Amino acid sequence: MHDRTGDRCSGTNRDGGPCAAPCRPGRPWCAFHDPDVRERIAAGRVQGGRDKSNARRARKHLPAEPMTAAEVHAYLGVVFKGVIGGKLAPGVAVAAATVAKAMVQVAEVGHLEEQIAELRSLVGWRRAS
Numbered sequence: 001m002h003d004r005t006g007d008r009c010s011g012t013n014r015d016g017g018p019c020a021a022p023c024r025p026g027r028p029w030c031a032f033h034d035p036d037v038r039e040r041i042a043a044g045r046v047q048g049g050r051d052k053s054n055a056r057r058a059r060k061h062l063p064a065e066p067m068t069a070a071e072v073h074a075y076l077g078v079v080f081k082g083v084i085g086g087k088l089a090p091g092v093a094v095a096a097a098t099v100a101k102a103m104v105q106v107a108e109v110g111h112l113e114e115q116i117a118e119l120r121s122l123v124g125w126r127r128a129s
């Protein structure tokens, strides 16, 4: 399948213009316009009240794959333009930047964990259990 990552979403914004957000990997829509994600979120809302576990509830709202750095970058660009153009409140940009920063930190930790696991396997280190 052609990977459309980096292409623009085929969705339409509230003002009728084309959505400027990047597509999800292998999908022609961004996370906001992808019907799969919308269904999952809607299903999560209905099921949400019945779930005992917050972690289980959170997982239902997660897209299948983490956002790539390019996607995060593109979303921040959209938010930046929205604030400059007066369509978004500056607070939205502050929140988006905070979340993006956290996402970068999580990605860095994940990368470090992978490297540590690789190093451990190289030296034959075994976790004491």
Ligand SMILES: [Zn+2]
Pocket: 009, 010, 011, 012, 019, 020, 021, 029, 030, 031, 032, 033
């Ligand atoms: Zn979109």
